[in-house]
Every structure is written in C-alpha cells, then in structure tokens.
Amino acid sequence: MRAPLPTPRGSLTEALTEALLEQGVLRCVDADSDDDAALALWMLYELHHRGLEGVDDALEWDPALLVLRARLEHDLEERWRDRARHLALPAQERLADGEDFAEVFFDLCAADTGGESLARFVQREAETEQVLALLRQRSIYHVREQDSAMWALPRLDDETKAHLVAIAADEYGNGHPDRLHAELWRRGMAACDLDTGYAAYLDEALPQVLEQNNLMSMLGLHRRLVPAALGHLAAFEVCSSVPSKRMVRGLERLGMPEPVVEYYREHMVADAVHEQVAVRRMLGGWVAREPDVADDMLWGAAVCLAAEQETATAVLTAVRDEESMAGSREAVA
Ligand SMILES: [Fe+2]
Ligand SMILES: [Fe+2]
Structure with a gap:
C-alpha cells in the first residue's frame, strides 16, 4: 500500500506534487515555511519507502528530485547538529x-x-x-x-x-x-x-x-x-x-x-x-x-x-x- 499524495502546504510542495504527477521539470522554488519544507522532504523520502499514490516508482532515483532532497537534508542535518x-x-x-x-x-x-x-x-x-x-x-x-x-x-x-x-x-x-x-x-x-x-x-x-x-x-x-x-x-x-x-x-x-x-x-x-x-x-x-x-x-x-x-x-x-x-x-x- 502506498502513501496518499498529501495536500500541498506551500509553494515547494505544490511544485513537487506537480513534478511527481506529471513527471515534468521540477520548478525551482523555495519553501514558504518549515511546514512546507518538512512535508516536501517527507514526500521525497516516501519515494524510498512505499511510494506515493499515482507517482511513478522510477522517480525514486530522479536526479532533480535527489538534488532537492540533498538540499533539504543539508538544512535538516545542520539544524539538528545544532539543536x-x-x-x-x-x-x-x-x-x-x-x-x-x-x-x-x-x-x-x-x-x-x-x-x-x-x-x-x-x-x-x-x-x-x-x-x-x-x-x-x-x-x-x-x-x-x-x-x-x-x-x-x-x-x-x-x-x-x-x-x-x-x-x-x-x-x-x-x-x-x-x-x-x-x-x-x-x-x-x-x-x-x-x-x-x-x-x-x-x-x-x-x-x-x-x-x-x-x-x-x-x-x-x-x-x-x-x-x-x-x-x-x-x-x-x-x-x-x-x-x-x-x-x-x-x-x-x-x-x-x-x-x-x-x-x-x-x-x-x-x-x-x-x-x-x-x-x-x-x-x-x-x-x-x-x-x-x-x-x-x-x-x-x-x-x-x-x-x-x-x-x-x-x-x-x-x-x-x-x-x-x-x-x-x-x-x-
Ligand atoms: Fe516496536
Ligand atoms: Fe523495540
């Protein structure tokens, strides 16, 4: 069973949802909030777990999505090294x-x-x-x-x-x-x-x-x-x-x-x-x-x-x- 595609929580999750569903180019936008960033990263990680409903499994290793994941992960790790x-x-x-x-x-x-x-x-x-x-x-x-x-x-x-x-x-x-x-x-x-x-x-x-x-x-x-x-x-x-x-x-x-x-x-x-x-x-x-x-x-x-x-x-x-x-x-x- 896959995870449902969540409702976007800002510009980044909107752009990501669009790219995941249409396999189009990922628009380069920043997260509007911590909430938007956290959901985007959760969605990207879910591609490595069970996958998201309606999303092609091949996108698990899509280079553009991996670049976005790396950027969000970098911020996450920095934040928690500190916290x-x-x-x-x-x-x-x-x-x-x-x-x-x-x-x-x-x-x-x-x-x-x-x-x-x-x-x-x-x-x-x-x-x-x-x-x-x-x-x-x-x-x-x-x-x-x-x-x-x-x-x-x-x-x-x-x-x-x-x-x-x-x-x-x-x-x-x-x-x-x-x-x-x-x-x-x-x-x-x-x-x-x-x-x-x-x-x-x-x-x-x-x-x-x-x-x-x-x-x-x-x-x-x-x-x-x-x-x-x-x-x-x-x-x-x-x-x-x-x-x-x-x-x-x-x-x-x-x-x-x-x-x-x-x-x-x-x-x-x-x-x-x-x-x-x-x-x-x-x-x-x-x-x-x-x-x-x-x-x-x-x-x-x-x-x-x-x-x-x-x-x-x-x-x-x-x-x-x-x-x-x-x-x-x-x-x-
Ligand atoms: Fe347990
Ligand atoms: Fe346990």
Missing part, C-alpha cells in the same frame, strides 16, 4: 574522560529535556478525544515502525548486524505477520475506529511530527550517518518501556479498547529487553572495536530525545487547543 548539541556534548565529554559507554548512554537518555511527556499526559489527564488525536499523529511513524533503521543493515559489520537483527526480529513479528508491531498498531487503530491505511493521517500531521520522521529517514539512508542511526534507535528503545507503561495506565483509565492497550503493553515488555541489547551489545560492542563511532551515536541519541521533546510539545499544544483539534478533524473528514 541536539546541548544534550550530546556533555555525554561526549564524559566519554572522552574515559567513562563507560553504556553508563554515559543511559544517563543521556535519562536527561531532562525540559518539556512535558506525552505518556505522562495520557496517564494522568488526557481525555479520549485527545488520545485519539495523539494516536493519529503517532500513526505516521508506527505504520512503518523500525523501517528507516533497517537501511543501516547492509552497511554494518557482522557483529553489529547480528544485534540489530535480533531487535528487528521482534519488531517484525519473529516470522508471524500478525505479531508485527506495525500490525499490532493497526489493530489498535481499528479498535478505536481510526483509519488503518498507510499514512492515512498525513494531512493532519504536524510539521514537528514530519520532521521527527524525516530525521529517522535521513539517518538511515546515509552510510556516513549509520552510527547516529543506531544511536537514535537505541535511544528510542531506552525511552520506550517506561512511557509505554504510562500509556497502558492512561488507556486503561479511559477504558480504551484492549488492542490499543495491547500495543503499548507489548512495548512495555519488549523494549525493556531491546534497550539492553541495543546499548550494551549493538552500540557498546561496536564502540569497543571502533571508538570513533561513539560521538555520532551519542548525537543520534540526542537527536531522538530532542525531536521527541519538540514533537511532544507541539502535539500537546494541538490536542489541548480544541479549535485546532476541530480544524484538524475537518481536514481529515
């Missing part, structure tokens, strides 16, 4: 002082990023409508859970590869398609009467959500960024088990359908194991063999934490603003 520096730097310094990698990594993931947590909000105070709005935002990622990190696989040495595959085996259902995490997610969405289609809520996705997903695609697609991609993945695992437990409590408090609770219950258990494999074996093993990769791993983890904080702030602002929620519901209807 995540305050989190990554202290950890990198501790490592340079000879401290244990795993200890430094777990401490980094426990760092206070200065904002609210979505899981805590759901646990304590969210109403059902607000949880549904949050699930719609999260669905952009969960329907292709772990996919971006898998681009890293053929670029890894054998030992690191083995540990990544051990984690991925769980994410992809261990040979049972009905246990795939993306499938558990779809069952949860269906039980909540939400659209289970791939990227079904793309038009509703906040720019911060698109950016968070773009970061994962960027890290996965570039061989030079593979240590950061795995650092990001490991941080994602470390920061999942406890919030998943909070989600379970919140969803139970609201009496939400069992399949959606089950999705988070699965992550509460699985990610408590994944975080150990990811940090101690996958990353720690690689660092022991090649210490130079550690700094980028820590930066990748810092990107994960900072991007989640920006997303959480944006999603919380949106779901607390009833008018904005009503507006986004109309946009989806």
